[in-house]
Amino acid sequence: MRLLKGVLVASFATLGLWVLPANAQSVTQAQVGALVEALRRAAPQTGQANDGLYSDWKVKGENIPRWSRFCTGREMTPAQFQANPQQARAIMNCIVEDLLKEEYAASGNNERTAVLRSAAWWMTGDSTQYNSSAIAGYTQRVLSFYEQERARR
Template identity: 55%
Template sequence: MRSRFLSLITAIGLSLAVLPAQAQVNDRQTNALVEALRQAAPQTGRTDDGLYSEWQVMPGNIGRWSRSCIGRELSPSQFETSPATARSIVACVMRDVLQAEYRNSDDEAIAVRRAAAWWMTGDSSRYNRPETRDYTNRVLSLYQQQIGTATAQQPSTQSTSRSQSTAFDRYMRAGYAATNARDYPTALLYFRRAIDERPNNQYAQQAIQNVERYLQPQ
């Protein structure tokens, strides 16, 4: 048990040591991508198309994403009728996707297109395929309009990007990632470190409660 605990602590230390050195996606970039995805969402013209909110989210994703991002599971109808909550959940999901894609490509425009492909197909490598190229280019164009420049700035060159990624944010994102991977002991350690940073944060408190519930014997 002790060796397992030490291994978890080591893993946390290594992962957090890497995070600050990587390009950090800031709120402005995340919000620009979220709005671009909303504007680019396909409009079926039907109210019974099985997709929810202005982002056209499949119902199977709503419960999982809401549990990870706000600490409670929303039904599709709850997600549909609360645009602000829907936006915050999409932002929570897509911040990590954009961050990961920027790390992989070291190019913001490509990262945005890859994130758009992930949103559309679940596979970011399809960003330049014939069937997705027009969509990912449209998302990039809308993203750039939101940023306010025709040439997206790389996060790694902006000191504000690094400063806006706090230790609390990194602990929470790492905790959510571990939760999604069903690595609940590691998730619990991350969330407890997040609560050390912000003792009264309700999201961290709820995340701890959720993970502790997952860890209870069934």
């Protein structure tokens, strides 16, 4: 079971950690930062003020206490996460690093596929759905933003 759950899907009942295979591709901080920024840029705009999603990444409120405790050792409320973009980005980097490492391993160390799988997981909780018609537009948008960010880094 994974530590993180997609932005728009229900959260885990339990906290799980995983171990990467010894041959898993290590990811760079530039790759992590590029994916964090790509997810921010591709975040869905609901048009609703109180949609239950927080920060520029549109994170479900129920994920924030668990993620912040895992990444910083201190639990944050959704309001604190929303009010502190620097801390929110640090937590996003922590979560996305684990996600990207896992998706690199699952993709046979293919960067493009790992990004698509990460985007699918972020949106649906199922990384294998990256080519499904329901979210292919979103995953391709994330990949495009990721490639733009990688070109800058």
